[in-house]
Amino acid sequence: MSATRLDTDALTTALADLNALGQGGWSLSGGQLCKTFVFCDFVHAFGFMTQVALIAESMNHHPDWSNAYAHVRVALSTHESDGITERDIELARQMERLSGNG
Numbered sequence: 001m002s003a004t005r006l007d008t009d010a011l012t013t014a015l016a017d018l019n020a021l022g023q024g025g026w027s028l029s030g031g032q033l034c035k036t037f038v039f040c041d042f043v044h045a046f047g048f049m050t051q052v053a054l055i056a057e058s059m060n061h062h063p064d065w066s067n068a069y070a071h072v073r074v075a076l077s078t079h080e081s082d083g084i085t086e087r088d089i090e091l092a093r094q095m096e097r098l099s100g101n102g
Ligand code: HBI
Pocket: 060, 061, 062, 063, 064, 076, 077, 078, 079, 080, 081
């Protein structure tokens, strides 16, 4: 998968596509692709994180994230490209799928 940093046009399109998959909520902040997922309780939030962790490891592409009870905030970027790449978009798509969207 390409590690080319997405330009503004490509990012705008990718963001719209991601937000069309599920409940929306993806935004750009601090050079990262961000969303806060909200689950019904801690067990569902942590179950999501566990599933995402296995996929992230298999992709060798890992989210910056934090959890507070039922909330999981994720921030995706590609260090080597110093920006957002197709690898971040793919991980975001997987997150949508595992959260019950997409
Ligand atoms: N995770 N999100 C993210 N971005 C990276 O650039 C990245 C990563 N996980 C592992 C990784 N890069 C390694 O390939 C390098 O740190 C060696």
